[in-house]
Amino acid sequence: MRQKKPVKTGIMKSKKTVCRKCVSCGSIIDKDLLLRIAKNREGVTRLDMTGFMEGRGAYICKSRKCLEKALDKNLLERSFRAGIRPEDKERLKKETEGLGQ
Numbered sequence: 361m362r363q364k365k366p367v368k369t370g371i372m373k374s375k376k377t378v379c380r381k382c383v384s385c386g387s388i389i390d391k392d393l394l395l396r397i398a399k400n401r402e403g404v405t406r407l408d409m410t411g412f413m414e415g416r417g418a419y420i421c422k423s424r425k426c427l428e429k430a431l432d433k434n435l436l437e438r439s440f441r442a443g444i445r446p447e448d449k450e451r452l453k454k455e456t457e458g459l460g461q
């Protein structure tokens with residue numbers, strides 16, 4: 361079986377705004393303005409400061425309200441459709457503590 365791959369030729373990489381949805385409030389905004397939380401194949405969930413970490417990503421606004429809600433209401437778990445290890449969650453809480461207003 362051969363998989364069809366979309367072929368993109370002659371398309372210059374343009375600076376298009378990529379929007380993502382905040383798992384907490386549902387706003388769809390420029391992903392540069394969102395925080396990415398990534399869960400990799402080893403099941404480790406962490407704050408992805410680079411935006412290029414492998415694995416499944418979830419996006420959250422850089423606001424205290426959204427971060428706290430996402431962690432308190434397990435919205436990340438819902439987005440990943442998998443649990444987050446307690447130690448990862450603790451680290452995420454610490455890592456996001458100084459972020460957002």
Ligand SMILES: [Zn+2]
Pocket residue numbers: 382383384385386387420421426
């Ligand atoms: Zn939000």
